[in-house]
Amino acid sequence: MNSPSMSFKQRVSHALADGQLRIALDRTTERFTSKRVAGLASLPDADAVRDCARSIRLHTLSRLDEYLEQFEANVTSVGGQVHWASDAQEANEIVLDLARSRSVKRVVKSKSMVSEEIELNQALISGGLDVVESDLGEYIIQLAGETPSHIIAPAVHKTREQIGQLLADKLGVPMTDDPVEMTATARSALRDVFLQSEMGISGVNFGVASTGSLAIVTNEGNASLTVTAPRIHVAMMGIERVVPALDDLAVMLLVLARSATGQKLTVYTDLLTGPRRGDPDGPEELHVVLLDNGRSRLIGTEVGEVLACIRCGACLNACPVYQQIGGHAYGSVYSGPIGAVLTPSLDREGPWHVLPEASSLCGACREVCPVRIDIPRMLLALRAETVHTGKGNRWVRVGFWLYRIAATKPWLFRCGVSVVRQLTRMFFVNGWLLRLPAPLSIWTQSREFPVIASRTFSEEMRDREEGSGDE
Amino acid sequence: MNESRGAILERIRSGRLGVSVESRPAPPMPIPTKDSSRLLDRFVQEAEAVGVIVHRSDRCDLSVEIVLRVLGDAGVKRLISWEPNDLPISELMKAAVDDGVQLVDPPTPANAETLSREWAAMATADAGLTGAVGGLADTGTIVLRSGPGRPRLAWLLPPLHVVVLHSSLVHPTLSVFMGECGELVRCSSHVAFVTGPSRTADIEQTLTTGVHGPKEVHILLVDHDCNPIEESEAAQAATVSDETRDRMSKNDLVQ
Ligand code: SF4
Numbered sequence: 037m038n039s040p041s042m043s044f045k046q047r048v049s050h051a052l053a054d055g056q057l058r059i060a061l062d063r064t065t066e067r068f069t070s071k072r073v074a075g076l077a078s079l080p081d082a083d084a085v086r087d088c089a090r091s092i093r094l095h096t097l098s099r100l101d102e103y104l105e106q107f108e109a110n111v112t113s114v115g116g117q118v119h120w121a122s123d124a125q126e127a128n129e130i131v132l133d134l135a136r137s138r139s140v141k142r143v144v145k146s147k148s149m150v151s152e153e154i155e156l157n158q159a160l161i162s163g164g165l166d167v168v169e170s171d172l173g174e175y176i177i178q179l180a181g182e183t184p185s186h187i188i189a190p191a192v193h194k195t196r197e198q199i200g201q202l203l204a205d206k207l208g209v210p211m212t213d214d215p216v217e218m219t220a221t222a223r224s225a226l227r228d229v230f231l232q233s234e235m236g237i238s239g240v241n242f243g244v245a246s247t248g249s250l251a252i253v254t255n256e257g258n259a260s261l262t263v264t265a266p267r268i269h270v271a272m273m274g275i276e277r278v279v280p281a282l283d284d285l286a287v288m289l290l291v292l293a294r295s296a297t298g299q300k301l302t303v304y305t306d307l308l309t310g311p312r313r314g315d316p317d318g319p320e321e322l323h324v325v326l327l328d329n330g331r332s333r334l335i336g337t338e339v340g341e342v343l344a345c346i347r348c349g350a351c352l353n354a355c356p357v358y359q360q361i362g363g364h365a366y367g368s369v370y371s372g373p374i375g376a377v378l379t380p381s382l383d384r385e386g387p388w389h390v391l392p393e394a395s396s397l398c399g400a401c402r403e404v405c406p407v408r409i410d411i412p413r414m415l416l417a418l419r420a421e422t423v424h425t426g427k428g429n430r431w432v433r434v435g436f437w438l439y440r441i442a443a444t445k446p447w448l449f450r451c452g453v454s455v456v457r458q459l460t461r462m463f464f465v466n467g468w469l470l471r472l473p474a475p476l477s478i479w480t481q482s483r484e485f486p487v488i489a490s491r492t493f494s495e496e497m498r499d500r501e502e503g504s505g506d507e
Numbered sequence: 508m509n510e511s512r513g514a515i516l517e518r519i520r521s522g523r524l525g526v527s528v529e530s531r532p533a534p535p536m537p538i539p540t541k542d543s544s545r546l547l548d549r550f551v552q553e554a555e556a557v558g559v560i561v562h563r564s565d566r567c568d569l570s571v572e573i574v575l576r577v578l579g580d581a582g583v584k585r586l587i588s589w590e591p592n593d594l595p596i597s598e599l600m601k602a603a604v605d606d607g608v609q610l611v612d613p614p615t616p617a618n619a620e621t622l623s624r625e626w627a628a629m630a631t632a633d634a635g636l637t638g639a640v641g642g643l644a645d646t647g648t649i650v651l652r653s654g655p656g657r658p659r660l661a662w663l664l665p666p667l668h669v670v671v672l673h674s675s676l677v678h679p680t681l682s683v684f685m686g687e688c689g690e691l692v693r694c695s696s697h698v699a700f701v702t703g704p705s706r707t708a709d710i711e712q713t714l715t716t717g718v719h720g721p722k723e724v725h726i727l728l729v730d731h732d733c734n735p736i737e738e739s740e741a742a743q744a745a746t747v748s749d750e751t752r753d754r755m756s757k758n759d760l761v762q
Contacts, residue, residue: 256709257720283685300702305648
């Protein structure tokens with residue numbers, strides 16, 4: 037994964053200072069959340085279905101090797117090819133080799149987090165290929181030369197005015213802030229791309245082990261066109277995306293649509309089983325690239341549960357931190373609560389140990405997750421690991437060390453309290469300390485520190501007990 | 508490549524050691540409806556809720572009339588149609604042609620080894636005409652299946668999609684359909700579950716239709732005798748089984 041150039045703190049400050057971003061986030065995250073609530077509520081027994089979805093995912097992960105082998109055998113039996121990639125580089129090379137050996141020049145893509153993760157676009161472009169994203173949000177982002185900021189709404193950080201300006205600049209159409217007109221512009225621009233590309237690259241929402249089918253969902257229908265018109269279809273799939281059989285798939289599709297956008301079913305839910313068989317259209321060749329990139333290592337560990345994620349994006353919208361800073365501040369491909377767990381877990385060498393700190397541990401993510409992933413538990417586990425491996429903040433370490441010494445010696449603790457109390461009472465304003473000296477100034481940079489009460493709790497208790505004894 | 512395969516599977520296996528195998532749950536049984544007329548009402552209601560226009564017909568001549576009217580109202584001049592035998596009403600294609608609509612042929616005949624992939628002509632079509640192998644009542648979804656004589660571009664490319672669905676093929680839910688029609692998935696390269704017109708909300712969550720696929724979808728739900736639209740085994744698989752009908756009579760539809 038690409039390492040960002042700014043520190044996490046700097047990125048957050050940037051995001052918070054960006055007024056446009058705040059407007060865009062306010063307008064959208066709330067709308068998402070209310071739609072999701074309505075969507076899940078329309079399920080007769082939402083809780084039971086979520087439990088079922090969760091156990092399907094956990095069951096699959098507990099015998100992932102067997103299901104992957106079954107999946108591979110069935111993809112092969114219907115005429116597809118499976119390629120295994122240990123890491124990003126290998127996956128990119130597989131796709132590039134396919135493109136080169138088949139003299140592909142133009143590639144059309146539908147949204148795929150896996151290809152973002154491995155930076156497939158950059159690899160293909162530097163390999164001399166023309167690559168166009170076909171999801172409207174991704175297309176906008178690609179025109180702007182940016183990266184997506186939300187799993188299911190990549191352009192969520194842009195206002196319609198910004199997008200209108202972008203289309204005007206890049207495509208030479210008249211400036212408009214009407215989403216309908218902008219959409220029509222994109223439709224005609226992307227038409228030719230679909231119909232003239234030799235290779236279509238898609239993501240995969242689920243792979244069905246028992247049939248070798250790929251389930252791919254989009255509301256726009258861009259994935260459907262991506263896998264229909266070009267001669268070659270390459271599907272990028274994380275190894276964790278398998279489900280055992282079609283009835284499991286039905287349950288997963290149900291919760292995915294409702295959790296992602298509040299719809300009952302995504303508009304285009306395509307099940308692709310092998311390349312065309314005498315059909316008048318559809319791909320001649322189907323290739324599935326199974327990507328590991330750090331996933332297999334997580335099985336059986338404390339963060340193994342993260343592999344159950346179906347990338348619905350619900351936890352992002354529910355997260356109070358994400359709502360304020362947006363996706364880019366995380367600096368990683370996967371943002372929000374799930375990104376804060378997934379990113380440091382997949383890429384252990386990267387500068388990601390601060391991400392698990394970007395959470396108030398309020399539990400909103402676990403609450404909304406359709407497969408009930410315990411994100412807060414894993415955030416804590418990752419924080420603990422950061423401390424144990426010595427990557428944490430030095431001052432926090434010193435602070436806790438001092439605290440441990442004081443807290444285990446009552447006399448020392450009492451002394452310390454009275455000293456600190458005296459000190460705080462010397463500098464307060466209206467009951468608050470506005471500025472503390474370094475290193476404690478980190479605290480007062482963004483909030484005030486309360487003055488310590490004139491009497492401690494134990495002093496109060498002692499007095500009360502003595503008082504009541506007198507009666 | 509094979510090296511990676513072995514290494515990945517090996518890592519999964521070693522991680523799995525000591526992890527108890529979670530038993531695979533039975534997916535919750537969807538609650539089917541009491542009778543088929545309520546099933547159809549539900550289908551119509553849900554399809555309309557996602558922005559589809561539904562027409563119903565119990566006579567073959569009426570069905571033809573409705574389709575011609577829809578095409579006429581939209582000013583359709585060029586049509587991508589499935590082969591007559593793949594449409595529930597085989598007369599439809601001819602009726603459209605007699606009505607002055609021009610057919611856009613798939614670029615190469617079906618069953619050709621390789622396709623020319625010159626889609627330019629198809630891209631000019633104003634409408635696509637197809638036949639569904641199923642409908643899902645609780646989501647208002649139509650199920651389409653690619654194959655010889657059934658180009659996918661017919662339901663994907665033109666701005667208008669007209670699809671004919673026989674009422675006996677409406678299933679209560681996706682789960683029921685998957686349970687009974689798994690064979691369809693196995694034997695088709697592309698099975699599409701389509702719920703409403705193509706839409707996007709990528710610009711500030713403002714809903715816009717027709718971004719890549721059709722802007723308008725019309726379903727013609729027919730009750731009269733039709734073409735047996737599939738090779739017989741698939742058609743059988745697609746028809747709601749007696750077993751489901753039994754279950755339907757025992758349970759209430761959850762609205
Ligand atoms: S963690 Fe749960 S809520 Fe978040 S994206 Fe994954 S499945 Fe959705």
